[in-house]
Amino acid sequence: MFSASTILALCFGWLAQAATVTYDFNITWLIANPDGLLNRPVIGINGQWPLPYITATVGDRVVVNVLNQLGNESTSLHFHGIYQNGTTEMDGVTGVSQCPIPPGGPFTYNFTIDQPGTYWYHSHETAQYPDGLRGPLIVNDPDSPYKGQYDEERVLTVSDWYHEQVPTLMKSFISVTNPTGAEPVPKSALMNDTYNLTTPVEPGKTYMFRIINVGAFAGQYFWFEGHTMRVVEVDGIYTDAAQADLIYISPAQRYSVLITMKNDTSTNYAYVGSMDQTLFDTVPASLNPNATGWLVYDNTAPLPTPSLLDAFNEFDDFTLVPTDGEELLGPVDYSINLDVKMANLGDGAS
Ligand SMILES: *[C@@H]1O[C@H](CO)[C@@H](O)[C@H](O)[C@H]1NC(C)=O
Ligand SMILES: *[C@@H]1O[C@H](CO)[C@@H](O)[C@H](O)[C@H]1NC(C)=O
Ligand SMILES: *[C@@H]1O[C@H](CO)[C@@H](O)[C@H](O)[C@H]1NC(C)=O
Ligand SMILES: *[C@@H]1O[C@H](CO)[C@@H](O)[C@H](O)[C@H]1NC(C)=O
Ligand SMILES: *[C@@H]1O[C@H](CO)[C@@H](O)[C@H](O)[C@H]1NC(C)=O
Ligand SMILES: *[C@@H]1O[C@H](CO)[C@@H](O)[C@H](O)[C@H]1NC(C)=O
Ligand SMILES: *[C@@H]1O[C@H](CO)[C@@H](O)[C@H](O)[C@H]1NC(C)=O
Ligand SMILES: *[C@@H]1O[C@H](CO)[C@@H](O)[C@H](O)[C@H]1NC(C)=O
Secondary structure (H helix, E strand, C coil): CCCHHHHHHHHHHHHCCCCCEEEEEEEEEEEEEECCCCCCEEEEEEEECCCCCCCEECCCCEEEEEEEEECCCCCCEEEEEECCCCCCHCCEEEEEECEEEECEEEEEEEEECCCCCCEEEEEECCCCCCHHCCEEEECCCCCCCCCCCEEEEEEEEEEEECCHHHHHHHHHCCCCCCCCCCCCCCCEEEECCECCCCECCCCCEEEEEEEEECCCCCCEEEEECCCCCCEEEEEEEEEEEEEEEEEEEECCCECCCCEEECCCCCCCCEEEEEECHHHHCCCCCCCCCEEEEEEEECCCCCCCCCCCCCCCCCCCHHEEECCCCCCCCCCCCCCCCCCCCCCCCCCCCC
């Protein structure tokens, strides 16, 4: 027999889970200059770029009413890392799960999210998202195993940034004049879609940074000077807290890390994202692969220039252990090796 209060609790539990969060997204062209080097068209939402975040709680229904007001390009939204269990048609991958949303067209995304963690959303029409249509998607978790172990959260995006727009980049990328398939080399690295990002922090507090690489191509090394990270989530999966001084974040990858601030407020500390230049076929002398931000304890104190590292000794994410306790699969009976190589055709396409 359930008591009345149990039934009430169940009802309220159910109500809490059944919340719907609704976003109206008008997608338009805007002008932005995130690296201070070039004003260029970017794809914004509701007159805003950087883009608004999508935020939900585990169990919520998310409704995104898109209106494509670009005028000259189709679009779509993909919710990266969300399983879309039973709602494949909401996955946003044009030519696979839906037709492109044509200029002037509306489309309503409507799905539930039953997974906690750090995600992102982006256009999945052609190669469009590096023109700006990409932003964080955060799924809060009232039952997080790290609940109570941090005071505040900070979302932080890292990305590469191009000056030419995607249609131009793609024309030279997939071309007979580029038979080896050399990828376009970015012009800058960004943090939070800006330059010289400052993050006010309070002494002694522990912050959970949700770090997302929303870039097109470049993986980034990432570190905080003078502070150790504790990795607690990767790509929506909680991990046993693992200490790391420097992490490598591939495009689309996400890390949540806990960082405890110092008690001494006299010095500010840099944090750095450094694009992995081994990916670039040619590195122009003018390229600054690094983006720097600062943990600001005292806004009257200087923002120090980060020290240069001799080498990137990144944390090995293969050592991460999920908190779910799921057993590893046992030994296999047969193993089959597949050799994979990237063999572009003479026309630059593969
Ligand atoms: C970032 O800060 C540096 C050093 O103060 C300055 O030279 C540069 O112009 C700034 N960049 C932007 C885009 O604000
Ligand atoms: C989106 O655009 C339509 C048509 O121009 C307008 O009526 C509506 O208010 C806009 N919505 C937002 C959220 O900007
Ligand atoms: C569409 O218009 C924008 C803004 O004027 C422009 O930057 C972009 O290159 C155009 N796209 C195409 C495919 O012509
Ligand atoms: C997908 O939904 C089905 C039916 O509700 C459920 O049984 C299954 O566990 C779900 N799978 C995942 C990965 O959540
Ligand atoms: C979203 O889907 C649910 C379940 O199918 C439906 O009840 C609801 O009306 C839909 N909402 C919108 C805005 O389409
Ligand atoms: C990044 O920008 C968002 C939105 O303005 C802000 O809430 C967040 O605190 C910023 N992150 C950092 C690390 O400063
Ligand atoms: C900061 O001060 C608190 C309270 O006195 C102490 O528990 C903590 O260990 C100190 N943190 C550091 C990094 O020294
Ligand atoms: C970027 O940072 C790395 C690591 O500290 C350093 O080796 C490199 O010289 C820096 N590049 C520039 C242009 O500052």
